[in-house]
Amino acid sequence: MGNETDQLHVLFFPFMALGHMIPTIDMAKLFSARGVRATIITTPLNAPVVSKTMERGHYLGAQIGLRVIQFPSVQAGLPQGLENLDQDASPEIRLKFFLAMSLFQQPLEQLLQEYRPHGLVADAFFPWALDVASKFGIPRLAFQGTGFFAMCALQSLTAHKPYKGVGSDTEPFLLPDLPDEIKLTRLQISNDLTLGLENDFTRFFKEARESEERSYGTIVNTFYELEPAYAEHWRKVLGRKAWHIGPVSLCNRDAQDKTQRGKAASIDEDECLKWLNSKYPDSVIYVCFGSVSKFPAAQLLEIAMGLEASGQQFIWVVRKNKDEGDEEEWLPQGYEKRMEGKGLIIRGWAPQTLILDHEAVGGFVTHCGWNSTLEGVSAGVPMVTWPVFADQFYNEKLLTDVLKIGIGVGAQRWVPFVGDFVKQDAIEKAVKAVMAGEKAEELRSRAKSLGGMARRAIEKGGSSYTDMDALIEELKLYHAQI
Template identity: 65%
Template sequence: MNGESDQLHVLFFPLMAHGHMLPTLDIARLFSARGVKTTIITTPKNAPLFTKTLDKIQNSSTKISLKIIHFPAKEVGLPEGFENLDLVTDLQVHRKFFAATSLLQQPLDDLLQELHPHGLVADMFFPWATDIASKHGIPRLIFHGTSFFSMCAMHCVEQYMPHKTVKSDTEPFVLPGLPDEIKLTSLQLADHTRLGFENDFTRMMDRAKETEKRSFGMLVNSFYELEPAYVDHYRNVIGRKAWHIGPVSLCNRNAEEKAHRGTESSIDEHECLKWLGSKKPNSVVYVCFGTNSRFPASQLREIALGLEDSGQEFIWVVRKDNNDGEQEGDKEDWLPEGYEKRMEGKGLIIRGWAPQVLILEHESVGGFVTHCGWNSALEGISAGLPMVTWPIFAEQFYNEKLITDVLKIGVGVGAQQWIKLVGDYIKKEALEKAVKEVMVGEKAEERRGRAKALGEMAKRAVEEGGSSYTDLGVLIGELRSYGGLRKQD
């Protein structure tokens, strides 16, 4: 075999949500840059997110194809065109969305039959992908989109159920068997873990855990130097195959790529950079809670006042659909009266999407208030920033512990309870205190020094010879061997 027929071909199938599609696109680019033929599967409404980037980067050395399949929204009672998890506003719609994704099994089967790839990277939320890949005789890799630390912590909770040993929901317990002493409370665990109930979503998650053991392994957006004890624990103690290939966002090299990653920004990047350019180094705190949080107006008001009282300059990203269902053009009653006038020159509010990677890397930015979603956390780490941690749900409380207790580059606002989409209610005083501590507190410089060192390590990890660059090479070699392909020079 030679030429095209001897080229490794890997198919990528991310969940239809920005937090899954963006890192998957970055991963596909990393594979493509190493000579792998890559194809991404998505749906009509999500395709523009990929084409926008692919049109800019396609050249002779980067060939990424897109395969578009129908998303069965109407079939499960969702409106036609409802194809992205970020549009979900309540639990009933959440259930329908995942019912729709389970109907994508046949289209995936058909595509494998048509394309004959050598491997499949499918999202953890598609547990059925393992059996379909197996039917076609190819390895299935899982993309989870979180840290080794949180995977180890989740495994520990499932295995030992330490939350069952305490007398109340607020009594701290230690996660047994981990390399560090990590304490949590039951309230900080997912509600289905804490309360032990079952539904379609928890059954899917159980199936995902079961297929983890039968899949080829896990692709992890992390790097060895960030969490070495947890990479080793996951591989050697839990005994799972995994490759660390991150931070994947660092494949966006130039300002244009960073500015246009994801949905079109609600602010012109030049305007944003001009504003930042007028500020002193490390003087601005960037505040953003990801694509899935849904804060009520009362919480947004607390954030506004907490930022004002902190006395720090800030950029705050507020989702347009975040404000108690207000329509565009409605009065923004979450903003205190005269707020933007008072904050003129001191605070910049971006409604909608912001060029996050570009902002985080700017020298004027000295801190990051984050919900601890792994994409955001790792982008903050890559930019060498200390963080204010405000976990809301998913695995964010685990990621917070990594940032504050293990890496020691963050200060928590004191979120005590896991609540899907809306999170725990945080008072302005708690935010003010944490922001001041990260930006100007007595340990601020020490924390910033540690964060900057991690940022340097992140950049080295993805360069030739770095830990993530090397691990990706090892994985590509294994996939070539599995597919019976000759080693490429």
């Protein structure tokens, strides 16, 4: 079994959402840099995101291939042209999208038969990928788009159900059997979990968790020094096989690599850098809520006023819902003129790592999605935490309670896409706390220390470099024994 040569070959199959695709592409680049042949599988309308990386990778001598398979829009009852979950869609369409993932089973089987790779890195949202890989004796590695802390927190919640022992939605409860004292409320986790609901979504996620448990192991985009107690808890206490190989975003070394991640930026790279170059170190706060969350006009207005009242310089990335009105509904009158030179608003997609890594940026208002969390950590900046849904309330606890490099804005309610409503006073207070004063210096000092650890982790001899070596050697050994 295997390739015509002895070169290790790994297929990467990311879920069709930028928050999953971008780290998977970075992962493929890291494997390729070690001499592993990497092939990424995606669909026609998602292919350009991968192609940019391949063109750049070819220039750098990387070996990354691309295989395009058709998106089953008709069979799934989805609109033509909707191939990515970041596109605006109703809850019904999103459910159909998740259920459509099982229709990729046959195309994947054909690719595995054709390539006979040494490993398959398949997103955790493809639970059926395990059975397909097993059919050909290929180890399936699940990719979790989050860190060890969130994985351990969710395991504690599902195993112990501590939310059942409280009298109200706002009463804090302790997550049992974790290395630190971590408390949440019922408002901060999904109703599906707390109410024990059973529907297509809950069945899908349960199947995904069970499939991951039975897989060969899990690849985690994190580094050991960030969450050592939780890496140990996952692997030794819970007995799960996993490798930490991140932060994968750090494989993008120069400005062009950073700018080309994801979609085309809505601002010219030179214009963005020129603005930042005119600012003092640690004087700008960057505000962005990821690729999926889209706040209503009323919330955007509160953010605008809170940023102005804070007196801080800022870059603010705004993504509005399609049905929102023109900009005057969410920007105070004359706002951009008043903020000229002090605030830069980017409408659409921003080159996030390019901005965060600039010395002028001294803080980050984030929704606590794992990619953004890790990119903020890697840049060494303290964070204002504003979780919206998914794993984000767990990640907030890691930043505020364990690492102590974040200050919460006060979001208390888990609400998909739009989040809890936060008023301008709370935004102003949190931004000031992270950017100015004695507390800010303590946060920044700890954040910069972690940023240094992140960079060392992926260098030769670092914790993530070593763990990736161990995984590559294990895959070689696995196939040598067949």
